[in-house]
Amino acid sequence: MSSQDTDREKQQYCEPTYALTNKKNEDYPFDAPSIDQRLTPEQTKTNLANKIRKLLEEYSHIPQEEQSKHVHSIRDQAFAIRAYPCTGLGVWLIPYISLSPAYATIVKRLQGGDSMVDIGCFVGGDFRRLVFNGAPLESMVGVDLVSHWEVGYELFRDREKFRARFVEADLMTVEEDSGLQKLKGKMDIIHISAVLHQWDWDAQVTAVKKLILLSKPGSLVVGHQIGNAQARHVQNPALKTLLQSRHDPASFKEMWRQAGEETGTKWETEAWLRSWEFMGLDAGNTKWMEPGDAILDFVVTRLS
Ligand SMILES: C[S@@+](CC[C@H](N)C(=O)[O-])C[C@H]1O[C@@H](n2cnc3c(N)ncnc32)[C@H](O)[C@@H]1O
Structure with a gap:
């Protein structure tokens, strides 16, 4: 090769x-x-x-x-x-984080001084939503493989007031990247939306283990990804993807059990399938998806 x-x-x-x-x-x-x-x-x-x-x-x-x-x-x-x-499709405008069952807890924990990292933060829209709803931005860190951070300032016109930190890095390099290393074991809330679904089972387990490196007992991992009514692997023809794992709540839970076992950590996993309509999308927005696809919303808590 x-x-x-x-x-x-x-x-x-x-x-x-x-x-x-x-x-x-x-x-x-x-x-x-x-x-x-x-x-x-x-x-x-x-x-x-x-x-x-x-x-x-x-x-x-x-x-x-x-x-x-x-x-x-x-x-x-x-x-x-x-x-x-x-x-x-402008889906980044939709305030998904505010639909999470953990949203009120996240706002409260941030107000109490907790730290939060958003992996695959894109333009930082979820952070702006939290700030608008009363969360302080001092302990927020955005991470993305490729910066859309400047576009975020343009979108929200808040360059002067939005002082959250941004680290341009690949989640998969937590052990090597100096910016990510600083976050290891320190993050109370880890948000990751529309990222994990890009990989197959093994890569998702690897990615989850990287998230675990950022966590400590009591940490919350929240977010969503494309799931399916029945867990399966897909290769989407419209996107010409490699194999991607679509979880149902049970397989998502099993993935966290495996990652927990391999890292010596314990996690409580809650996951729900949400309809496209609930998430503000219509048939035109989702016609390229696989049969049975839906949004998998999750809240995972580190017990030990
Ligand atoms: C589909 S977008 C989702 C953006 C946002 N989280 C949302 O829900 O609207 C995926 C984002 O994750 C970032 N991303 C993809 N792979 C990544 C990786 N390995 N490490 C960090 N960020 C990654 C992309 O650059 C992109 O900004």
């Missing part, structure tokens, strides 16, 4: 190939022409669009009539960095 092949394999392992090139003008259904539905309460059966508008208006001081143009310009900037489907 040439060193170029090895590099390519390594790259596929730390992030998915479908995100790596700018897919504009190619046959790739995620460079959506309009993401206005994210801002349109009549088009989402939940209150999510109103929450998005309110954050942009009251936190970022962007008047309602300017919001559509603004979010489309941000979407294009982010899509040029990495071509994730959720980037193209």
Whole structure:
């Protein structure tokens, strides 16, 4: 195998190939022409669009009539960095973290001085949501393999006031990366959304063990990923993915049991499958998914 092949394999392992090139003008259904539905309460059966508008208006001081143009310009900037489907479809605007059963606990724990890291933080939208809801930002650290942090300042117009830290690093390098090493054993809350599903079972177990390195007894690991009503491996044809593991709540729990056993730690795992509708997505947004796919929402607590 040439060193170029090895590099390519390594790259596929730390992030998915479908995100790596700018897919504009190619046959790739995620460079959506309009993401206005994210801002349109009549088009989402939940209150999510109103929450998005309110954050942009009251936190970022962007008047309602300017919001559509603004979010489309941000979407294009982010899509040029990495071509994730959720980037193209404006899914990053949806305040998923606030739907977590642990959300009130997270806000309270941050107010009490807990630390939090967001792995795959993208533009830092979940942190802005928490700050808007009264959490202090002093102990927040965003981590992403590739920085979208500047785009986050543009999106939220808060360069002067948003002082959370950002580390550009690959989760898989916790033991080697100097920025990540500083977080080892120190994080009270670990958030990871729409990241783990990019890997197969073994790589997800490896990634979970990296998260465990950041944790300490009492830590919470919260987030969501694409799951399925029945645990399975998929190779999505629209994205031409490598094998990816889609968990149901039982297999997700088993993955944490395995990772806990291999690291000498104990975890309580709760996971729920949520409908696309509950998460603010419609059939058009999810037509490229596998049958039975849904969102798997999780709260995992370190017992010892
Ligand atoms: C699909 S986006 C999800 C963004 C955000 N968490 C959300 O839920 O909207 C995945 C993010 O994870 C980042 N990412 C992918 N692989 C990573 C890795 N190995 N280490 C750190 N970040 C990673 C990507 O760069 C991207 O910003």
